Amino acid sequence: MDSRPVSIKDVADRAGVAIGTVSNVLNHPARVSAATRERVQGAIDALGFVRNDAARQLRAGQSRTIGLIVLDVGNPFFSSLARAAEDCAAENGSTVVLGDSGQDPEREARYIDVFEQQRVQGMLISPVGDVGLRVEALRKRGMPVVLVDRVDPQRRCSSVSVDDVAGGYMAVKHLLEAGRRRIVFVGTRAGYRQVADRLAGARQAVDEHDGAVLEVVEADAMTVLAGRDVGEAIAQRRPGDLPDGIFCANDLLAIGVMQAVLLIRGLRIPEDLALIGYDDIDFSASAVVPLTSVRKPTELMGRTAVELLLEEIEGPASRRRQVIFDPELVERGSTTAPIRAVG
Amino acid sequence: MDSRPVSIKDVADRAGVAIGTVSNVLNHPARVSAATRERVQGAIDALGFVRNDAARQLRAGQSRTIGLIVLDVGNPFFSSLARAAEDCAAENGSTVVLGDSGQDPEREARYIDVFEQQRVQGMLISPVGDVGLRVEALRKRGMPVVLVDRVDPQRRCSSVSVDDVAGGYMAVKHLLEAGRRRIVFVGTRAGYRQVADRLAGARQAVDEHDGAVLEVVEADAMTVLAGRDVGEAIAQRRPGDLPDGIFCANDLLAIGVMQAVLLIRGLRIPEDLALIGYDDIDFSASAVVPLTSVRKPTELMGRTAVELLLEEIEGPASRRRQVIFDPELVERGSTTAPIRAVG
DNA sequence: ACGTGCCAATGAAACGATTCAAAGGCGCAC
DNA sequence: GTGCGCCTTTGAATCGTTTCATTGGCACGT
Known part of the structure; x- marks a missing residue:
C-alpha cells in the first residue's frame, strides 16, 4: 500500500524529467519553461510529494526556522510575544517553533539541544535563572542568540527587555x-x-x-x-x-x-x-x-527580537545590541474618575 | 575563525578513528571499547561537536519530534495541555514543538507544511474550523495525526476531547x-x-x-x-x-x-x-x-493525545480511537457556603 | 549553410550522518 | 603451531535534496 514517502526522484520519473529539473521547479521556477513546470507540478500534486526538509537542509546547510524558548507559554506576555515573533518571522520567510521551558533548567537545556541539532537559524531565549554557560557555549559555536526579557550583563548577545x-x-x-x-x-x-x-x-x-x-x-x-x-x-x-x-x-x-x-x-x-x-x-x-x-510593549518586543536575530544571522560581525523598551501606562477607571460609575 | 560547523569527520580525525566508530559511540556505546569511547568523547567535547539532526534524520528516515498545533497558546487550556504533552513525549524520548495557529487557517496550514517537511513523527492538531482537507491529505500520505479538543465525525483519525x-x-x-x-x-x-x-x-x-x-x-x-x-x-x-x-x-x-x-x-x-x-x-x-x-482534564488530555499518537506511530494498523473525557466539577464558595465568608 | 548565443534540461558531486558486511587482532584450545 | 571464534574497528553505500558545470537544441544573423 503506502510503501515509502514520495521523493523528488519519483516526481522526476513520473514527469519524465531529470531530478535537477524538479528541484528547479521548486526553488527557481523562472529557470524552467512553462510547459515543463506545469508537467512537474502536476506530478507533484498527483503523487502528493512533500519536500524532505532534512535533505534540503543538509545540502543547503541552513534551515528556515527560529527556535523560541519561553519560561511559560501560559503567561500572556510570552504568548503574545510569541505571536508577534511568528508574524515577523513569517514576513521574512522563516518559521518560529516554540519550546516551553516551564522555568525548568533541564527542559530549557533539552530544547536548546534539540534546536541546535536541528540547526535552527538562531534562537530567542528567555533564560531560566542566570544567562548560563549553555548560552555562552551556543554562541561560541556560532549560533545566533537573542535574549528576551533579560539583558546579558556581559553583553555577549543582543537582547530585548523592559525598563x-x-x-x-x-x-x-x-x-x-x-x-x-x-x-x-x-x-x-x-x-x-x-x-x-x-x-x-x-x-x-x-x-x-x-x-x-x-x-x-x-x-x-x-x-x-x-x-x-x-x-x-x-x-x-x-x-x-x-x-x-x-x-x-x-x-x-x-x-x-x-x-x-x-x-x-x-x-x-x-x-x-x-x-x-x-x-x-x-x-x-x-x-x-x-x-x-x-x-510591556509585547508585540514590539517580539518583532524586535526577531529583527535583532535576523540582523545577526545576516551579518555575524554586527555589534550586539541591548534594546530596552519603556513600558506604557494604560489608564482605566481605578485612577481616573469614570464618566459613569460602573454598577 | 569560526569556519564551519564541526562534523563527525572532524571528530573522527581528531580522535584518530573511523567515522563509523564515532557514530557508534553516539548511538551504540556498548559496541565500542572503553578506551576508544573516552578518546572519542574527549574529541567531541574539545571540538564542541553537535550532531546534525538533518543528516541523522535523512538517513534514519524518522525524527524524534512531535508537532503540536494549537488554536491559541495564550489559552490556559492549551498551554497546560502542551505542558503535559511535552512531559509525556519526553518520557518516550520525543520532543514536542509547538505551533500557534491563532485560529488562522493560513497559519495552521503553514505549520502543517513545516512540520510535514520536517518529517515529524506525527502531529497533534486542534484544528481551525472543520477538520479540513488538509488533515485528510496528511493522513493519506501516512502522517499520523491525532485531533485535540475535537472529534473527527468521520473517524478518520484518533482524537481526545471533552463531553x-x-x-x-x-x-x-x-x-x-x-x-x-x-x-x-x-x-x-x-x-x-x-x-x-x-x-x-x-x-x-x-x-x-x-x-x-x-x-x-x-x-x-x-x-x-x-x-x-x-x-x-x-x-x-x-x-x-x-x-x-x-x-x-x-x-x-x-x-x-x-x-x-x-x-x-x-x-x-x-x-x-x-x-x-x-x-x-x-x-x-x-x-x-x-x-x-x-x-477539562487538561493534563490527562495532553498525555492521552501523545499516547494515541505513539500508538499509531508504532502500529499504523491500529484502530482509530475517539477518547472522550468527562470534565470534573471544582467546588468553591459560589455554590457551597464557605466556613468563613471571605471579606 | 554555418557559427553564435541563449535557454532548458541534464547528471553527478556534495552535504553529514547511520548502517552493515567485512577485515583485523587477539586469545584460547587442540 | 595452527585454527577458530569473538570483539573491535573499518570503510563504503545510502538517505533526498541542491548546485553547477555541461550538454543539447533552436533561432537568428551573416
Whole structure:
C-alpha cells in the first residue's frame, strides 16, 4: 500500500524529467519553461510529494526556522510575544517553533539541544535563572542568540527587555499627577529584580515631588489572595492613616487589594483611593473597577527580537545590541474618575 | 575563525578513528571499547561537536519530534495541555514543538507544511474550523495525526476531547443537589457547538428533576462585560422572579454576573444565589467569591493525545480511537457556603 | 549553410550522518 | 603451531535534496 514517502526522484520519473529539473521547479521556477513546470507540478500534486526538509537542509546547510524558548507559554506576555515573533518571522520567510521551558533548567537545556541539532537559524531565549554557560557555549559555536526579557550583563548577545524602573516611575508619577500624595507601594520581600526595579522607579518619582510620601508594604506573595490580605490591613487603618494612592507590583496584587478595599470599608475607587497595577493582564480591564496598569510593549518586543536575530544571522560581525523598551501606562477607571460609575 | 560547523569527520580525525566508530559511540556505546569511547568523547567535547539532526534524520528516515498545533497558546487550556504533552513525549524520548495557529487557517496550514517537511513523527492538531482537507491529505500520505479538543465525525483519525453535555449536566446537577430549583443558563446566541452542548446537558439535568425549571438567557458575548449586563438585568428583577441558581457557559460570564449581582443588589452568594461557571480559568479561584466551575482534564488530555499518537506511530494498523473525557466539577464558595465568608 | 548565443534540461558531486558486511587482532584450545 | 571464534574497528553505500558545470537544441544573423 503506502510503501515509502514520495521523493523528488519519483516526481522526476513520473514527469519524465531529470531530478535537477524538479528541484528547479521548486526553488527557481523562472529557470524552467512553462510547459515543463506545469508537467512537474502536476506530478507533484498527483503523487502528493512533500519536500524532505532534512535533505534540503543538509545540502543547503541552513534551515528556515527560529527556535523560541519561553519560561511559560501560559503567561500572556510570552504568548503574545510569541505571536508577534511568528508574524515577523513569517514576513521574512522563516518559521518560529516554540519550546516551553516551564522555568525548568533541564527542559530549557533539552530544547536548546534539540534546536541546535536541528540547526535552527538562531534562537530567542528567555533564560531560566542566570544567562548560563549553555548560552555562552551556543554562541561560541556560532549560533545566533537573542535574549528576551533579560539583558546579558556581559553583553555577549543582543537582547530585548523592559525598563521596570521607568515603569515604576511612570506609575507613581501618574498617581502624583492625579493629586495623590500618600502613596503605598505593595511588593514582596523575595528579591525579584523586577519588583525592586519598580520600587526604585516609584521612589524616584516620589523623591522628585515635594510633599509626597512613599510607604512600602510587603505582601506574602504576588497573588490575589496576598493582595487581599494587604488590602484588608490597609482598609482597617484609621482614616488619617489611609493612603490615597496605591501602586502594586503586579495586577494580581492590585486586584486583591481592590476586592478588599471595596468590600470591607466600602471605599470608593478612585475617589477615595487610586489604585494602579503592573503587567496589564487580561483580567485587569474587566475588574469591578477597571484597573489602571503598566504594560510591556509585547508585540514590539517580539518583532524586535526577531529583527535583532535576523540582523545577526545576516551579518555575524554586527555589534550586539541591548534594546530596552519603556513600558506604557494604560489608564482605566481605578485612577481616573469614570464618566459613569460602573454598577 | 569560526569556519564551519564541526562534523563527525572532524571528530573522527581528531580522535584518530573511523567515522563509523564515532557514530557508534553516539548511538551504540556498548559496541565500542572503553578506551576508544573516552578518546572519542574527549574529541567531541574539545571540538564542541553537535550532531546534525538533518543528516541523522535523512538517513534514519524518522525524527524524534512531535508537532503540536494549537488554536491559541495564550489559552490556559492549551498551554497546560502542551505542558503535559511535552512531559509525556519526553518520557518516550520525543520532543514536542509547538505551533500557534491563532485560529488562522493560513497559519495552521503553514505549520502543517513545516512540520510535514520536517518529517515529524506525527502531529497533534486542534484544528481551525472543520477538520479540513488538509488533515485528510496528511493522513493519506501516512502522517499520523491525532485531533485535540475535537472529534473527527468521520473517524478518520484518533482524537481526545471533552463531553460538554456531561459537563453541563454535572454543573446543573450540582445546583439541584444544593437545593436550587429556579435555574438560569447564561449563554450566547452564536452557534458554538460547545455552548449548545452545555445547555443540552443542563436541560437534561433539569428534566430529570421534578419541580426544577430552566430559563435560558442570552448574553451578547462570552465576556465579563457581557456577563455584567446579564447580571444587572437579573439583579433588578422583582424578588419573586429571581433565580436561585445560575449556570454560565463560561467563567468570564460568571464573573461578570457575580460582579453585578454582588454590587447592585447586594445579594449574597451562594446563600441567595448559587453561581457556577465553566472552564475553571485561573482567575476563578481568586474571584471575590471563589467560583465553582467545570474543568477539562487538561493534563490527562495532553498525555492521552501523545499516547494515541505513539500508538499509531508504532502500529499504523491500529484502530482509530475517539477518547472522550468527562470534565470534573471544582467546588468553591459560589455554590457551597464557605466556613468563613471571605471579606 | 554555418557559427553564435541563449535557454532548458541534464547528471553527478556534495552535504553529514547511520548502517552493515567485512577485515583485523587477539586469545584460547587442540 | 595452527585454527577458530569473538570483539573491535573499518570503510563504503545510502538517505533526498541542491548546485553547477555541461550538454543539447533552436533561432537568428551573416
